[in-house]
Amino acid sequence: MANFLNALPGAVSQGLIWGIMAIGVYITYKILDIADLTVDGSFCTGGAVFVMLFGSGVNLWVAMLVAFLAGMLAGLVTGLLHTACGIPAILAGILTQLGLYSINLAIMDMRASQSIAVTDNGVLNRLLVSLRFLNTEKFPFYRHPIFVVGVFTAAIIAILYWFFGRELGAALRATGSNQNMARAQGINTNVTKVLGLMLSNGLVALAGALLSQYSGGNEINVGRGAIVIGLAAVIIGEVLLDKVFRNFALKLLSVSIGAILYYIVIQAVLQMGLNPNYLKLLTAVVVGLFLSIPYWKGKYFRGYKKMRTVGINMVKIDGETGGDDRA
Amino acid sequence: MLEIKNIWKTFNAGTVNEKTALRGVDLTLDDGDFVTVIGGNGAGKSTLLNAVSGVWPVDRGTISIGGVDVTKLPEHKRAKYIGRVFQDPMMGTAATMQIEENLALAARRGQRRGLRPGITKAEREEYREQLKMLDLGLEDRLTSKVGLLSGGQRQALTLLMAALRKPQLLLLDEHTAALDPKTAAKVLDATERIVQKDHLTTLMITHNMRDAIAHGNRLIMMYDGRIVVDVSGEEKEKLTVEQLLAMFNQASGSDEADDKLLLG
Known part of the structure; x- marks a missing residue:
């Protein structure tokens, strides 16, 4: 039990980071009504871009922004495969995801993993999040991953809440709700779908960038099964909080909470002695x-x-x- | 206002399911015309409306609205000129969005959608007033999800959305066919009021011959992808259901044609 409690802050931190990815999944799966499998690739893309840029001395925020844009680019590819080439959305996502595996390797200099030099205090202090900051004796509370990623999540939810209340955001929601109606009201549903996929994968890549900081590096298989974890978070949040959280911002919050709960459960199962190799099956x-x-x-x-x-x-x-x- | 010239449409060309739904339709609507469209199943009524809306491109011919050639414009661009209500009450509204959000989406038809607010306070007041006109109590339920409304309420809302920004052309595709008679009459009433108020140029498909005669200033009958009857003015005012049936039999060249064909 003591072990479990000790591991809890780490589980919550990871849950928060994956929660940002899950919010990206929510945009496609819930709002646009598309199951987008691109995320398994674009999550890793975000981490890869961040680690390589940050490692070569690029400013942290610039590196995160580029990671976000790289994710959007992946979403654009899937979106164009779907809308301009008429490939079913799920297959378009699988194609992009497969292609991204090679691209991610290329970004990471053809190596399966790349690390951030977190043993160097100068490098460590430049990071936004790291599991080393979990140590409350060495680091102040405002560097704690739960605090930092929590604030980050709140900012993302605020921005998304604002965006989906705008004309363009409403058009996106209408597209997911009823395409016929959307087109009859003059909405170019191809554009809104591509836009939603870009926004979603941008957030997913951003989460990938955060996780690579947190764990001190990026690994080629990091995003495998990301879509399933995202769906788990969306569904757990919905099952537990749908009746209580009516407001759109709160719905997004419930996705984040769903991801946190998912990681707490995973942590508990691991503490009970489950072989980690069975985690994916369990999920x-x-x-x-x-x-x-x-x-x-x-x-x-x-x-x-x-x-x-x-x-x-x-x-x-x-x-x-x-x-x-x-x- | 609407000018359709010699349009043709064949579905599944070159297959066993080949079906030529429109065979050289010509139709010109003047500003403020309210035209009712009747015809049996498969006569091409809905196909004609879908051709005008741009659901798919036509094989031949041209369509222009208010002098603008829209033949090559995709559906979402034509929406700028056209308000539509469909037969299926599910089709015209976004069920997971609120009543006011649906109206706000319709209010921006034909405009560029950017980062301005999706709905403003002033709009809410306007919508409340507009909804009052429907007399369905929807004005007190602005933030209700449309999915909670009945079929009739949804059709009335769709109608309001279609007319909200005074379209150059209003297309009604059997929009009361899926409703019970009482509700259908109510929605048809609202239709008449809205069309009269804004003097809208309207094409209304109906399967009910009495409605086709009672509404509008002109009536067309379709058969096998063509317009076979076109009456307007005084001639239409005096039209009876019996005459209409006789016309149908003559046009289709068959004595088997009874009212069932027309009532679809």
């Missing part, structure tokens, strides 16, 4: 289960709805016979 099973619940629920409720639809049909039939009579 897949849990997410699979949670994705099934709405379907099963729907099946149960559809039986109830069927009765109601029959009622409506009867009204409709009445209406038609009424029309006959009048004719």
Whole structure:
């Protein structure tokens, strides 16, 4: 138990970082109604770009910005494959993700991992987050990852809340809600879809950049299964907080909380002695289960709805016979 | 206002499912014309409206609205000129968004969407007033999700959205067909009021011949991808359902054609 409590700040920090990625997944999966698998590649791209730029002496914020833009570029590719080339969104994402594996290796100088020289205090102090800052005796609270990433998350949620209340953001939401309606209202749904994919993957890459700082380096497989972790966070947040959190900003917050809970659970399972190699299987099973619940629920409720639809049909039939009579 | 010249459309060309839905349709609507469209299933009524909306490109012919050739414009660009209400109540609104958000989206039809607010305080007041006109109590539910509304309420809202920015052309594709008779009458009432108020040029498909005669200043009947009957003015005022049936039988050259064909 003591071990678990000691590991808790680390789990929460990681959860917060993955939470930013999950907010990116929320934009595509929930708002645009697209399952975008690009994220498995673009998460690593963000880390790779950051580590290489930061390592060559580029300013931290510039490196993070470039990582964000690199993610947006990945989203653009998927978006164009989907809209301009007519490839189903899920396949477009898989194609980009596969291609990104080579690109990520190339960015990392053809090596499977690259590290940040965190043993050098000068380098360490330039970082925004690091697991070394978890040590509260050596570092002040305002450097603590939970505090820093927490503030970062709050800023991202605030910006997204603002954006989705604007004309363009509303157009994006309309596209995800009903494409026919969106086009009838003059929205170019291809543009909004590409934009959403770019924004989403930008955030995912930004999270990748944060994680590479936190863990002191980037590794080529870091994003494997990211989409599933993102979905886990979205679903956990929704199941637990959907009824309480109505406001859009709070919905985004619930995604972040979902990611934190996910990492706490993972931490607990590891402490209980699970071989870490089984983590991905565990995640897949849990997410699979949670994705099934709405379907099963729907099946149960559809039986109830069927009765109601029959009622409506009867009204409709009445209406038609009424029309006959009048004719 | 609307000028359609010799448009043709064939679906699934070169396959066993080939179907020529429009065979050289010509139609010119004057400013303020309210035209009702009738015809049996597969006559090409909906195809005609979809061609005008730009859901897909036509094979031949030209379409212009208010003097602007829109034949090559994609659907979202034509939306600048056109307000639409569909047969399916689910199709015209975004269910997961609020009533006021749906209206705000419609208010920006044809405008560039940037980082200005998605909805303003002044707009809310305007929408409240507009919704009052529908007389469905929606003015007190501005922030309700549209998914919570009934089919009739959604159609009325879609109608309001279509007319919100006074489109040059209003297209109604059997927009009361999926509603119960009472609601259908209410929505049709609202349609008449909105069209009259803004003097909108309108094309309305209906399967109900009585409605087709009662509304509008002109009536066209389609059969097999062509316009076969076109009456307006006094002739239309005096039209009866029996006459219309006789016209249909004559046009289709078949005595099998009974009211079922027209009522679809």
